[in-house]
Amino acid sequence: MNNTMSYKGYTARIEYSAEDQCFVGHIAGIIDIVGFHGESVNELHQSFEEAVNDYLETCKKVGKAPQQADSGELILRIPPQIHAAIANAAKMSGKSLNQWAVEALSLAK
Numbered sequence: 224m225n226n227t228m229s230y231k232g233y234t235a236r237i238e239y240s241a242e243d244q245c246f247v248g249h250i251a252g253i254i255d256i257v258g259f260h261g262e263s264v265n266e267l268h269q270s271f272e273e274a275v276n277d278y279l280e281t282c283k284k285v286g287k288a289p290q291q292a293d294s295g296e297l298i299l300r301i302p303p304q305i306h307a308a309i310a311n312a313a314k315m316s317g318k319s320l321n322q323w324a325v326e327a328l329s330l331a332k
Contacts, residue, residue: 227251228268230275232291235259237267250275253290 226237228248235248243260246267250257259274261267282289313323 228271230272231279233275235271248274250278255290 228235228237233250234252236251237246237248239245240247240260245260245262246264247260248258248267248271255278257274257278259267259270261270279289309323309327310320313320316323318326
């Protein structure tokens with residue numbers, strides 16, 4: 224089983240609880256604690272979607288902006304020689320450094 228699932232831009236970490244004999248998940252990457260559980264994978268998916276929807280609705284009711292796990296912006300500090308090498312690789316491939324980096328980093332999926 225994949226240990227993550229995603230819905231509406233949120234990703235959850237999934238574990239199996241032998242003690243409770245069910246799958247347990249928590250939304251990753253936010254400070255607010257949002258958890259859910261299910262006895263089957265289908266039930267877990269449904270519970271996750273309900274948890275995200277409830278979280279978004281609760282934030283709306285209390286006038287709080289829901290936390291987002293990732294903004295899509297990544298700032299890296301790398302040695303100058305690596306920066307030069309990847310800038311050259313991007314140029315040679317006819318891409319911007321950002322396009323090249325997105326393609327290279329997407330291989331981590």
